[in-house]
Amino acid sequence: MTSRRPIVQAPMAGGPSTPELAAAVSNAGGLGFLAAGYRTPEAMRADIAATRRLTSRPFGVNVFMPSLDEPDPAAVAAYRDRLAPEAARLGVEPGVPGARDDAYDAKIADLLADPPPFVGFTFGCPAPDVVRAFQDRGTTVIVTVTTAAEARQAAAADMLCVQGAEAGGHRGSFANTSEEPVPLRTLLREVGAVTRQPLIAAGGLATASDVAGVLALGAVAAQIGTAFLRCPESGANPVHKAALADPRFTSTAITRAFSGRPARGLVNRFLTEHSPHAPAAYPDVHFVTSPLRKAAAAQGDPDGTSLWAGTSYRQATETPAAALVNHLTP
Template sequence: MAGGASTPALAAAVSEAGGLGFLAAGYKTAAAMREDIDATRRLTSRPFGMNVFMPSLDEVDAPAVAAYRDRLAPEAERLGVAPGTPAARDDDYDAKIADLLDDPPAFVSFTFGRPAPEVVRAFQGRGTVVIVTVTTVDEARSSGDADALCVQGSEAGAHRGSFTNTLDGALPLRTLLRRVRDATSRPLIATGGLATARDVAEVLSLGAVAAQAGTAFVRCPESGASAVHKAALADPRFTSTAMTRAFSGRPARGLVNRFLIEHSAHAPAAYPDVHHVTSPLRKAAAAQDDPDTVNLWAGESFREATDAPAAQVAAALAGR
């Protein structure tokens, strides 16, 4: 839920309700990440976690990125902005790890790859539980000494948390969960299109120790998602989701809108370069209440999302 939806208020509310709230470090500086941790601690004394993006390893075709930037120039002009330019590709990773190790939360999870073994051991030495997101059985087998795995099915909203910038091997959650369960004895957290107590009960019956939800919380008042994003999840004009690289250069699932349809086929596999290019457009579109030009990340069960408080959503997922 990086990029806005994740807030201290949301993470704290979920933890206070008996769940395990998570913050998102993605797209933030180490200092901003620490501010979120401090704010969450002021709101709850219960455990919570922080999710960290691994630095991109993409071999970028710079001319392809430049061509895509040129393609988006008319979109930018219509919105009154200029396309962005590629910037740092490491998401302030080293500074974030140093900061987290100095004063870690109870859980730290990693997306887009696995951290170095010494990083895992350092967190474990501080008593922090390390979780790695996996999208295939091979990733599960190569996830190092992580304490637990977050098994992400193809139904999940937003970015596919794969180790490489690809859709290879994408499987629905129930199938993937069974296969990963057969390949490892580590605790598994299931995620991808989970929006009801029935969904949660099903993945627990398949061997998961916990269920993770994202889209289910996007419309909550504690969520920092934009008003246009929250409204789109309930807008009958949007009827389906699809995977796209159009907004970030990495496969991510969102509501099918005009921008996704017109630009998906032309977006290079270049993350976070494309993310930087489209950032001014997305911000302007959100400010102008333009749902057809902004990324509307959503899992396949997006219609189940409500605007209820996060504590109520957490309780409903738990069957309470």
């Protein structure tokens, strides 16, 4: 790691990971990350340019690997029909499935043309020639893994982000399966037994003591997402920020209800009612629910939108990002 502090701000797609947040973390001595997921290549490039204006410190950009799911169109259509009453209540129509590769090739070409210091990959490991191309340009390649088997597949990466069961948002697993996720501290030991690559620990970390604990287990840094969600620099929507401190929400759970891929969020009405019926179809379900989630957030309805959060969500405060990096450093 080139950062002065062992704190990596998790790339949180969908809005939270702004240039302001990434730059504030990097300026404070951590490693800030932009999330290219769901962004167009043009928007990704604009985010990178904005971050460079705000910091001269290293930062990273995270990319979603293209989905390998082979969805059942009938199951997706049935789920879309199920959500029709939700959509009508919100005054919108359910979305329709769109492109499944998140403009991966265009983003890789763009990043290689003007690479950031770090590039991360979620939902799989890029091809060896892509990894080498970034490494040849001096970029450090990080791959998110959720099992020891995935760690073996990512042997060409410079570093691994080890994502435990406690993490908020999407599981970074290579396959869209329903396997029980492994707790972070157990996973660190399992991955550490099969690789000598530097490991970044992720999942439910929210205090300096948490960070010290994973460093003692051999991690070189702690990746933290949920704790940054309520920072003023975060682009999380106000409904999401407020829900993290709302006593009505008392737990988190992993669900496919919003995107078709397992992701951990606060247990709300939508998650409870629709989780049993959501097919394993990503990003198809993401497209279907997108208009509903946006409308619910715009209408101030926390029970109708995704409220991604890790198990330590109660620790999230409105602390500025730079101060939070200081608080998190052992």
